[in-house]
Amino acid sequence: MAEATLRVYRGDKDGGGHVDYKVPVAPGMVVLDALHYIQGHQAPDLAVRWNCKAAKCGSCSGEVNGRPKLMCKTRMDDLPLDQPITVNPLKTFPIIKDLVTDVSLNYRINKKIPAFTPRENTDWRMQQDDIDRVQEFRKCIECFLCQNVCHVLRDHQKTEEFGGPRFFVRVAGLDMHPLDSVSRTELLKDELGIGFCNITKCCTEVCPEDIHITDNAIIPLKERVVDDYYDPIMWVIRKLTGKK
Amino acid sequence: MANEKYETHEHDVLIIGAGGAGLRASIEALNQGASVGVVCKSLLGKAHTVMAEGGVAAAMANVDAADGWKPHFRDTMRGGKFMNNWRMAQLHAQEAPDRVLELEKWGALFDRTPDGKILQRAFGGHTYKRLAHVGDRTGLEMIRTLQDRGVQQGVDVYMECTVTKLLKDGDRVVGAFAYWRETGRFVVFKAKAVVICTGGIGKAWRVTSNSWEYTGDGQSLAFEAGAELKDMEFVQFHPTGMVWPPGVQGILVTEAVRGEGGILRNKQGERFMEKYDPKRMELSTRDVVARSIYTEVREGRGSEHGGAYLDISHKPADYVKKKLPSMYHQFKELADVDITTGPMEVGPTCHYVMGGINVDAETGAATVKGLYAAGEAAAGLHGGNRLGGNSLSDLLVFGRRAGMAAAQYANGVGGSSVGNDQIEAAAREMLEPFERTSGESPYDVHRDLQESMQNLVGIFRNQEDMTKGLDNIEQFKERAKKVRVDGSRMFNPGWHLAHDLKNMLIVSEAVALSARERKESRGAHARVDFEKLDDAMWGKQHNIITRNADGGLNLAQRPLMEMPEELKQVLAEDQ
Structure with a gap:
């Protein structure tokens, strides 16, 4: 049986380094299987998050050979096995231990977003076409890979001023709900700082659910903000009516 | 609970588990x-x-106008081979449509x-088109809907925190002892009522659809606190x-593949369900389909890697991708x-436990005061076999009921105190593995347990295998007591497993003991040495597990509740 070397980051907030582990490679094996093998045979205290092992829960995000990935769907046979496979924790979030990072920031950002608020007097009839439009955003499994690669968060650490791609997707999923009635543009502009995004599409590239985050969520939301806040006609109307 | 040593939180209602049942319970308790x-x-x-994946079963009759609570009740009872708690099956069928509309x-x-x-x-197993769904997700x-609703309503969530013991004041459950996974530090929760929504036990088998979390925690916590477990032999x-x-x-692989028209074939290309259930074919109940596939494999007609072929490729590619997107990507x-x-x-995989904590149908109350359970951790609704789609509706209907009852109980109950000795004993138990310098890894014991349960207490069972399985469990228990843990208390999966292993051993023993006792084949419990239903004897008995004075498992039988005439009539009516 073929063998691979995994070079896994071991450490915590006080520092650490990479440790090499040799792992037998079975057909169809994914990186998460290899990490489980290491836990089961060599390092029972190796910290890694996982749940479904089927790319449905978004728990096992990591950086494999420098690329942000769900480790449950990163196949060993897609990686060059003649050199060590490097496995690192997500860089944007503070490390807890080994491959586990503190992603609590995301839960704090989510709390800022007003919930779905249905229109009054709706009969709850909706058309499949309208649903299909929003489904894309609601596929998100919250793996936070998009948050991890977004340079506004990763390089500039604008964690308080900026919501990040995941939460623009979430807002899109609420705003484009056929029966939703609240405006979230002020939130997008002020609290979630959508203006910081300069559309480099890094988020879209890493999304394991293939959500077109930039094109279908962020750009339309940016347009809404522009329409509501920077369109002179809308500005006059707001002044006259007193509405936001 | 004046223990200054540990971080302490206090709530009226403490819910263990944040799946659908736990979240739905929390929303309802907040409402109260x-x-x-x-x-x-x-x-x-x-x-x-x-x-x-597949959907949530609720007789809304949007597609098939003839559907209603009675057909849903009948299907659930028939699917469960009448071991169900009939009152739960009735409430479930009646309330599921409202719960789905509420989610909307x-x-x-x-x-x-x-x-x-x-x-x-x-x-x-559903007579009508009944499962509300979103593709296969x-x-x-x-x-998402439930978690956002709960958070917006003000539930306090303690993430990555594992409960290891329920705390009691006399005969009442009044809290829980837990550790933070991140730091390994201990935490005490004081509560007037505790609701267990921890899901299932599948991680005790080797081939399973369940994640690391499914280690029978809730069943074990309840058992150790003195509550009854019911019908644990029924594992789907x-x-x-x-x-x-x-x-x-x-x-x-979601049942929706078959729901959308998927066909099962053996290696000879035969549509073998014609032999086993010619009427319902691929849409027979899960117990029947699982055994049919297993039988085909055992008799040498399996697929290349020891399963069966499931084919949906006769449907248009766009349709398959739209209705089964995650299956398309997964494969x-x-x-x-x-x-x-x-x-x-495809082939059978350990998925769900129908048995669990014995609860009251209306309230989800366990047999110990202050303790409630809902969802997979609770027993009753599904009887001997669960129909697909009845789990998501189960956790909505009974999550809500348990949350409501727990909050109402909490509102009327007085103060409590927990002796420090309970807390210190719980802490000591968790720290013991660190004190051993020799001993094997908990992963080794876990692997052997999974192999044993897979081979000896699996789809087809017999007396001899299960006795051997129980002997093995005795050995595993001894080994589990001596496992060694390396590293620190910080996010240490080996340490976590050392404790989870104890829970898996309790539920494994409960399953094997109950299964060996039930000398018949019914629903998901299939015995090669007792192939027939025994309605005269076992059709009238539940298996009940309780804790002995010495901490071991005690097994007894209890008669089924007598069904009222009106429901008997509903069952007798044919659709």
């Missing part, structure tokens, strides 16, 4: 004005509910009928898990199979 804490082992939104009002979006109502699909839509093996490649073995990416052009290879 209670302060609510939810403790969960993983991050919020990662619980097993997120993996539910909280923002969930289901697929639609042409006239704009919630679309419903066919599923095994219904659970994700549900858990889902007929269609992935079988190849080895790394993905056991991962669920494409993990198995190099394009399900729009060729068959999948």
